Amino acid sequence: MPIIDMRQITKRFPGVVANDKVDFQVEKQEIHCLLGENGSGKTTLMNVLFGLYHPEEGEIYVKGEKVRISNPNDAYKLGIGMVHQHFMLVNQMTVLENIILGNECGSFFLDRKESEAAVRDLITRFNFKLDLNQKIADLSVGMKQRVEIVKTLYRGADIIILDEPTAVLTPQEVADLFVILHQLRRDGKTIIFITHKLNETMEMSDSVTVLRKGVKVADLKTRDVNQNDLAAHMVGRQVEHIVSDSVESYGEVVLSIKDLVLNDKTRIPVNLSVRAGEILGIAGVEGNGQQELEELIIGTMPVRSGKIEINGQDITSKPVKDRKDLGIGYIPADRHKNAILSNFSIIENYLLGYHKDKDYIKNGFIDFRKLESDADRFVTEFNAKVADIGDPISSLSGGNQQKIVLSREVSHDPILVIAAQPVRGLDIGAIEFIHKTLLRLRHEKKAILLISAELSEVMNLSDRIAVLYEGQVSAEFPRGKYNQEQIGLFMAGRTEKEVEV
Amino acid sequence: GCGSSAPTTPTAGPTTPSQSQTAAPKDFKAGIIFTEAGLGGQSFNDLAFEGVKKAAADLGIKYDYVEPKSVSDEAIVQEDMASSGEYDIIICVGAEQIDALKMVAANYPEQKFALIDANLELPNVACYTSKEQEGSFMAGALAALIKQEKATDKVGDGKTVGVMVGVNNPLLNRFVAGYTAGAKYINPELEVLVDYVGGFGDPTTAKNIATTFNSKGADVIFHAAGASGMGLFQAAQEKGFVAIGVNLNQNGVAPDNIVASMMKRVDSSAYNAIETTLNGEFKAGLKVMGLADEGVGLNMEGSNIKLPESVTKKLDEIKELVVSGKLVIPAAIEEVNPFLEANKK
Amino acid sequence: MSETAKKRSKLKALSALGDFGSSLLSVSIALVLGAVIILVIGEDPIEAYTALLQGALGNARSIANTFSKSIPLAFTGLAVAMANRGGMLNIGAEGQLHAGAMASVLVALALPGLPVAVLLPLCIITGVAAGMLVGFIPGYFKAKKQTSEVIVAIMLNYIVTLFMSFLVNGPFKAEGSVSQTNAISEGLMLTKLVGNSQLTTALFILLAVAAAQYIFLWKSAAGFQLRAVGSNPSASVSAGMNAKKLMIFAMALSGGIASLAGVTEVMGKYGRYIEGFSPSFGFTGIAVAILGRNHPGGVLLTSLLFGILDTGALRMGRVTNVSANIIVVMQSLVILLVSAPEIAKLIRRRSR
Amino acid sequence: MELFSRMITLTLQLSVPLVLGAMCGTIAERGGIILLGVEGLMLLGAFTGVLGSHLSGNAYVGLLFSIVGGGIFGYLYTLFCLKLKAHQSVVGVGVNMFASGITAVLLKVFWNREGMSDPVASIPNVTVPVISEIPVIGMLFKDQSPYLYLMILIVATVWVVFYRTKVGLRYRAIGEQPFAVQTSGINVNKYRYVAMVFAGVVAGVGGSFLSLSQNNLFVMDMTAGRGFMGLAANIFGGWNPIGSFLAGMVFAVAQTIRFYASDIKIPIQFIQMMPYLLTLFILLFVGKKAKGPEALGKLVK
Ligand SMILES: Nc1ncnc2c1ncn2[C@@H]1O[C@H](COP(=O)(O)OP(=O)(O)OP(=O)(O)O)[C@@H](O)[C@H]1O
Ligand SMILES: Nc1ncnc2c1ncn2[C@@H]1O[C@H](COP(=O)(O)OP(=O)(O)OP(=O)(O)O)[C@@H](O)[C@H]1O
Ligand SMILES: [Mg+2]
Numbered sequence A: 001m002p003i004i005d006m007r008q009i010t011k012r013f014p015g016v017v018a019n020d021k022v023d024f025q026v027e028k029q030e031i032h033c034l035l036g037e038n039g040s041g042k043t044t045l046m047n048v049l050f051g052l053y054h055p056e057e058g059e060i061y062v063k064g065e066k067v068r069i070s071n072p073n074d075a076y077k078l079g080i081g082m083v084h085q086h087f088m089l090v091n092q093m094t095v096l097e098n099i100i101l102g103n104e105c106g107s108f109f110l111d112r113k114e115s116e117a118a119v120r121d122l123i124t125r126f127n128f129k130l131d132l133n134q135k136i137a138d139l140s141v142g143m144k145q146r147v148e149i150v151k152t153l154y155r156g157a158d159i160i161i162l163d164e165p166t167a168v169l170t171p172q173e174v175a176d177l178f179v180i181l182h183q184l185r186r187d188g189k190t191i192i193f194i195t196h197k198l199n200e201t202m203e204m205s206d207s208v209t210v211l212r213k214g215v216k217v218a219d220l221k222t223r224d225v226n227q228n229d230l231a232a233h234m235v236g237r238q239v240e241h242i243v244s245d246s247v248e249s250y251g252e253v254v255l256s257i258k259d260l261v262l263n264d265k266t267r268i269p270v271n272l273s274v275r276a277g278e279i280l281g282i283a284g285v286e287g288n289g290q291q292e293l294e295e296l297i298i299g300t301m302p303v304r305s306g307k308i309e310i311n312g313q314d315i316t317s318k319p320v321k322d323r324k325d326l327g328i329g330y331i332p333a334d335r336h337k338n339a340i341l342s343n344f345s346i347i348e349n350y351l352l353g354y355h356k357d358k359d360y361i362k363n364g365f366i367d368f369r370k371l372e373s374d375a376d377r378f379v380t381e382f383n384a385k386v387a388d389i390g391d392p393i394s395s396l397s398g399g400n401q402q403k404i405v406l407s408r409e410v411s412h413d414p415i416l417v418i419a420a421q422p423v424r425g426l427d428i429g430a431i432e433f434i435h436k437t438l439l440r441l442r443h444e445k446k447a448i449l450l451i452s453a454e455l456s457e458v459m460n461l462s463d464r465i466a467v468l469y470e471g472q473v474s475a476e477f478p479r480g481k482y483n484q485e486q487i488g489l490f491m492a493g494r495t496e497k498e499v500e501v
Numbered sequence B: 001g002c003g004s005s006a007p008t009t010p011t012a013g014p015t016t017p018s019q020s021q022t023a024a025p026k027d028f029k030a031g032i033i034f035t036e037a038g039l040g041g042q043s044f045n046d047l048a049f050e051g052v053k054k055a056a057a058d059l060g061i062k063y064d065y066v067e068p069k070s071v072s073d074e075a076i077v078q079e080d081m082a083s084s085g086e087y088d089i090i091i092c093v094g095a096e097q098i099d100a101l102k103m104v105a106a107n108y109p110e111q112k113f114a115l116i117d118a119n120l121e122l123p124n125v126a127c128y129t130s131k132e133q134e135g136s137f138m139a140g141a142l143a144a145l146i147k148q149e150k151a152t153d154k155v156g157d158g159k160t161v162g163v164m165v166g167v168n169n170p171l172l173n174r175f176v177a178g179y180t181a182g183a184k185y186i187n188p189e190l191e192v193l194v195d196y197v198g199g200f201g202d203p204t205t206a207k208n209i210a211t212t213f214n215s216k217g218a219d220v221i222f223h224a225a226g227a228s229g230m231g232l233f234q235a236a237q238e239k240g241f242v243a244i245g246v247n248l249n250q251n252g253v254a255p256d257n258i259v260a261s262m263m264k265r266v267d268s269s270a271y272n273a274i275e276t277t278l279n280g281e282f283k284a285g286l287k288v289m290g291l292a293d294e295g296v297g298l299n300m301e302g303s304n305i306k307l308p309e310s311v312t313k314k315l316d317e318i319k320e321l322v323v324s325g326k327l328v329i330p331a332a333i334e335e336v337n338p339f340l341e342a343n344k345k
Numbered sequence C: 001m002s003e004t005a006k007k008r009s010k011l012k013a014l015s016a017l018g019d020f021g022s023s024l025l026s027v028s029i030a031l032v033l034g035a036v037i038i039l040v041i042g043e044d045p046i047e048a049y050t051a052l053l054q055g056a057l058g059n060a061r062s063i064a065n066t067f068s069k070s071i072p073l074a075f076t077g078l079a080v081a082m083a084n085r086g087g088m089l090n091i092g093a094e095g096q097l098h099a100g101a102m103a104s105v106l107v108a109l110a111l112p113g114l115p116v117a118v119l120l121p122l123c124i125i126t127g128v129a130a131g132m133l134v135g136f137i138p139g140y141f142k143a144k145k146q147t148s149e150v151i152v153a154i155m156l157n158y159i160v161t162l163f164m165s166f167l168v169n170g171p172f173k174a175e176g177s178v179s180q181t182n183a184i185s186e187g188l189m190l191t192k193l194v195g196n197s198q199l200t201t202a203l204f205i206l207l208a209v210a211a212a213q214y215i216f217l218w219k220s221a222a223g224f225q226l227r228a229v230g231s232n233p234s235a236s237v238s239a240g241m242n243a244k245k246l247m248i249f250a251m252a253l254s255g256g257i258a259s260l261a262g263v264t265e266v267m268g269k270y271g272r273y274i275e276g277f278s279p280s281f282g283f284t285g286i287a288v289a290i291l292g293r294n295h296p297g298g299v300l301l302t303s304l305l306f307g308i309l310d311t312g313a314l315r316m317g318r319v320t321n322v323s324a325n326i327i328v329v330m331q332s333l334v335i336l337l338v339s340a341p342e343i344a345k346l347i348r349r350r351s352r
Numbered sequence D: 001m002e003l004f005s006r007m008i009t010l011t012l013q014l015s016v017p018l019v020l021g022a023m024c025g026t027i028a029e030r031g032g033i034i035l036l037g038v039e040g041l042m043l044l045g046a047f048t049g050v051l052g053s054h055l056s057g058n059a060y061v062g063l064l065f066s067i068v069g070g071g072i073f074g075y076l077y078t079l080f081c082l083k084l085k086a087h088q089s090v091v092g093v094g095v096n097m098f099a100s101g102i103t104a105v106l107l108k109v110f111w112n113r114e115g116m117s118d119p120v121a122s123i124p125n126v127t128v129p130v131i132s133e134i135p136v137i138g139m140l141f142k143d144q145s146p147y148l149y150l151m152i153l154i155v156a157t158v159w160v161v162f163y164r165t166k167v168g169l170r171y172r173a174i175g176e177q178p179f180a181v182q183t184s185g186i187n188v189n190k191y192r193y194v195a196m197v198f199a200g201v202v203a204g205v206g207g208s209f210l211s212l213s214q215n216n217l218f219v220m221d222m223t224a225g226r227g228f229m230g231l232a233a234n235i236f237g238g239w240n241p242i243g244s245f246l247a248g249m250v251f252a253v254a255q256t257i258r259f260y261a262s263d264i265k266i267p268i269q270f271i272q273m274m275p276y277l278l279t280l281f282i283l284l285f286v287g288k289k290a291k292g293p294e295a296l297g298k299l300v301k
């Protein structure tokens, strides 16, 4: 008997059938992947199970009994917990406070001691490394996720839903998460794991359900399938695997970073350079200076010490706009925060960063004719699914938003493209497209700085790789020199000498 | 009921021949336009309104009134009333209506207007102003005399009295000037504390000013601060000092502590405007209501503080000096010192 | 391309119409509630509302007055909307309009010899400059010190009005018992558009400013930047905008627009600065801006609604015994109900 | 010394409405509701207090009225903000206007008077016998309004509830990340309603302090900007009960100086400006980050 049995679930939103008569069964104590492209209805289905959405049709059985789940409280009573795609944590509060929120010890007064004891019990049992008194705002993404998991455990969940938990994690963190999930399963918990990453599905799940456009297309045992099968189910076609080819000649140095200090504590200088026609990949566990590197080059963070040059021109103390005008295309890691005006139209989003350019601005006014025709062209060229370029960009899915950002940043003939985590949270199709675009740009002799926590992405695309560790470059080498394990060691702070021995 | 009972008592001004009204035409209608400050808080708007209401009761006339929300509304209402032709007299309260009335009254030469608290020379406008400084001078003198004669055990040996007014403007500074002059006229050594509440609807601040004054030694305090003044009376009762009321007889609010009220008979001005128009005796031009005309003056009725004859006699003497024109009371603070220099005893 | 553009504008127009419909419904509810209050105090609501409509729209003069009353509210509404678009709440329009009014009058008084064609623009420009200065301060504090612009502006409202009170009772006091400056020359005042009404060429200034604001915000590069910073400062900074400068700019601009409420009042209606001439135009402007969806067109419509209520109230107060305070209550109900879009939805749902 | 003690007493009195106004703001805004309507809520409290005292003849019944009335108005305020999804800043402007108008209308209804009520029974100041004789601290117990102690009690209670209880933890979380709290199975809106009722109560008490303790009647618009100052104190105090308390005290000290400075020979307007100028200078030199609760104004379903 499946522990979760959802039958014929249908959930409609205005204009979309998000779940169309979906059957979904999960066995006790398994890790069950829910696989599907963006917008295929995975989150919707799980929100139904967690009581956040109410389906138009269908029934839910938990542990054999028919249930009505009308809110998250009901779900918790049935032992169902959920870790959302966007974390539901209170940044200003401590880890402990976040975990106990809603289920605190004490009758009226908060019994901190007892709560802490209860949580501590839990984290030692599962071997979580968490400082209960740290503020959430100071935690890394991986840590935050751990807090989310502890939260569900603390509420007594034995069925834990994780919505795209690895989308924002570094390889190390992903590995750590898998260890935790396996441990949880050993302890009798059931895990539902939403993802669109095939390798992860293969690596850690027991069974897989695939959704496509709101319809369930497959129920599989992981051991019976391979990645290609899964991809075919998911996308409905075979998928390419994009790897860079080798290039014989590079152009001049475009970006040159001299003695730049990323980490104010260690103050170890960093030297890097990117040549025209070259992709320099920056690998490393997130939080090791990537953010600073990105911001120091683009100019949103002032340079304390060191020098940055573009085509030999010192830009160290130039304002952002002047730098961008030299020909920098910039895809920031946090696109919602740094690259998008969400309630502005798609057209207007194409103006962001070009709000002073002669192409679009005539006598201080916006040349909408030119802007709209460019927007139309970019949207088509980049294959973004857009109903109307006058719609707010927030009406697009993340993948399509990223395509808008990418097309904006690379279509103005930049000499340097900084792409930070460019495919984070995107599905296979979109990733394919973005990777192809980066390679195309490289052929067009652009210099590309690719910052990514996704090691395979860096290894597949880069001509050279630099690994960041605690604000310094722990290794720099041409592609192919080291394998994944070795690079993993650099990411942990080992030097080339240590690794070669 | 204390302050509230007062408005029902005022006998309409001295010019009330009460026989003439018997044949009041049923359709006589007055319009009254208040200042932007509106009714409430025992301001001159309220006083004028009392006069109109009394006229309605005595003379059987009808009236409409408007409380404008801004100064510019006053012109709209004046124009609207005048153009309607419904009103036998339109009474405008407050000097801030002068600019608008200058235009409107000129445009409607047949329409009769009364302007209260300001002067405008037009053939169809009857104007009434008061000499607040004269009444306030009496209040100041009273304050000084109470202290000098130890008229009540609520005052001490200190040499300080106080006055607070609603805001710092020329009209209210007449009260300040008159009071200061009056107090120092009696006793040049008195110190007169002055403060401005900052509004007419803030009794709390008024009370704090009063207690602060009192802690600095002031034990007779006068106000011209509308409803804020209620805070003064509250403080007077709590701290046990003497207060002087304003505009209408406020003595009943705290009869043990309010020794007198400085009356300003705006009500009789309004009454007079209606009555003369009704009787066909409307006369344009300015009527100044001073001590001489009983337009301002002290009222001790209803106070439980009984003044010794030494005080009342002296007050009568001073009043005589003012009425006869021997003392010309300063209407601005700058004029107080020259006045005192000139009238050194 | 132009096809989709047309469709787009049609859709926008439709949704605007829907918004307008809900607002009208809310206004009606407010009027019904007002009618109940009027009944309770023993007056006839029909008579009262007839008077209100007549007073506001009964003849050319009252229509003109209605427009004239909506002008200062439209200016403060535009001002608050401008700041809102830049991500700032300008609660200081009251202080800004007082500063503007005083500055323009003082220039007029100081330079009586200049020809009107020179002096009038000079007065307006000085007034706007003064408003911009007062608006600049909270913007500057916010940008440089991260102090809440709300608290700074509240303090400035008190400081500016007290300072104006000082000027008008001290150095620039006119003869007489009113706290006001001397009158400026009559020729300098804004020209009346309808005889015996208060509608002046201020209307044209307003329409020009509203149009300019629309064009600025949605058609100009600077306006785009201002809205961008207001909507997502960090993305704007990453795109090379100077967020701090733009914040200050938005507040200064807002202050300048707010000042026009004061400038056009004193130059159009009074011919002098009078203490307390503004019945909280600045605060009501917040409601006007938000009810007008921070859009110049919406602001103009909303202010007109307020103008109708204000002007009509005068007649209603005169011919009935409905006091000014009841009108204040009704206006506040209009503000409250129009600000609550759900009310219209709730009612539609019920009636289905 | 005598002067000093009087100044202290005055400062304490002045602080009561400011601190309570600030507390009202703190309670509401920590849960994510923008409260520009403190002024109006206080005015309504001042009115209901006097009404209660008038109807019953007992000032303490008046206080009770202001408490209950404040709670009801706090509830209605929230109804607009949450159920009717009104723009919260506009609700503030609207409520301030409504309070001013409706109290004036009701003055006419209950007392048939314009602008102010008849005097009613008021709550006298108290002097705690023995303790008031102790030097220095004695001042705190000599001739003080009972509201002062009520205020301290409220500040302490809010602090304890915020930082020492379960509901406080949840409520503070609501102001930062209501969705997170909601997914923990907590009814966010219920918490907001309850908190806003308390915010209304605090405003009501602050209002009736003016009408029943400082005075013995209601005067139109008698709050005279104290609600706005309270709101400023709340922001200045960092949306925190102790901060609000201290900020309210700072403002009160500034006002006390204003009363004692009125004999200095400078124009009165500059003296009246002092509290506001002082606040600006503190902001300029001390600097105070304008970081409010993250979810201010955000609604959940
Ligand atoms: N609240 C909503 N209102 C309207 N439509 C929605 C809503 N949530 C989801 N949808 C629609 O439902 C469909 C399924 O969305 P859902 O978020 O479940 O997809 P998903 O598989 O989780 O995708 P992703 O990988 O992007 O997380 C999409 O087409 C989306 O547009
Ligand atoms: N409240 C909503 N109303 C309408 N549509 C919604 C709503 N929420 C989400 N959607 C739709 O759901 C789709 C997926 O949204 P979501 O935010 O999950 O995207 P994402 O996961 O960031 O994107 P991607 O998976 O493509 O990277 C979008 O097309 C969006 O239009
Ligand atoms: Mg997604």
Ligand SMILES: [Mg+2]
Residues within 6 Å of the ligand: A042, A043, A044, A085, A163
């Ligand atoms: Mg999803």
